[in-house]
Amino acid sequence: MRTIVLTVLAGMTLTATMAYADDDQIRVCVQRDGQVRLLLPGQSCRSNEFTLPLNLRGPQGPKGDAGPPGPGGSKGATGAQGPQGVAGPQGPQGVAGPQGVAGPQGVAGPQGVAGPQGIPGPAGPTGSSMAPIVVDALGVEIGVATDPYSGAVMRRVGDDAVTFWMSTDGPRSEMDPIDFYYTTADCSGPRYVSTSFASGLSHAGFIHNGVLFYTRTPDPLGTVQVPVGSYEHYNAHEDATQPGACYALSEGTTASVGVAVTVNDPALANMALPLRVK
Secondary structure: OHHHHHHHHHHOHHHHHHHOOOOOEEEEEEEOOOOEEEEOOOOOOOOOEEEEEEEOOOOOOOOOOOOOOOOOOOOOOOOOOOOOOOOOOOOOOOOOOOOOOOOOOOOOOOOOOOOOOOOOOOOOOOOOOOOOEEEOOOOOEEEEEEEOOOOEEEEEEOOEEEEEEEEOOEEHHHHOOEEEEEOOOOOOOOOEEEOOOOOOOOEEEEEEOOEEEEEOOOOOOOOOOEEOOEEEEEOOOOOOOOOOEEEEOOOOOEEOEEEEEEEEOHHHHOOOOOOEEO
């Protein structure tokens, strides 16, 4: 019976393969007398038949060795460029590189147009005199010591520069008499004092009892000779601002004199002794 079944199965292989293309087994119905029929999907064997499942593919054999790789296929066409991706975060700033070598100096450009002249600035402070200053015991300035050794002191009186002679004890003329000359015989008219042959850059002055007398007439060589007819004489400590004793001079007398200027200078009248060079 087994031989019959196998023969019948061989003839049914093609039909079974088509009916059970998607299955590993087929089922057949076998009768006791050896008749076999294919059990199609969805059918069942009759009561006088028994079901016999058959494996179409048989047991799986061992896996064979891999064959050699086939030749590479031809390169396909380049696909379309995809959209630009989102920009990534900015990286940290790198360390600054070393400074490069300075390039050569360029050619000087043309000189620009001169700007407008600025407003003059304020005048600077007056510079100090190089000559030593004579002051009294209270620091009041008396004048500039033009010749400290001989005691010549120059003082500014208005627009005039007047020179007189001083010592630490005050004006040297304080203890000397002073004379005023007149062109008349009775001491009338303008007063005149001696020019002391001054050159005119600084006038010669006389301090008598705190009052300054001088003339603006220069006569360095004594060429100025004024006819004089009388004079007044004042001893030390006499007030030369008041009329004094008048003495007549012989006719034809001349002298190097000029019109007297009288100045009441508080700094000279109230000097605190001793004097000194500052």
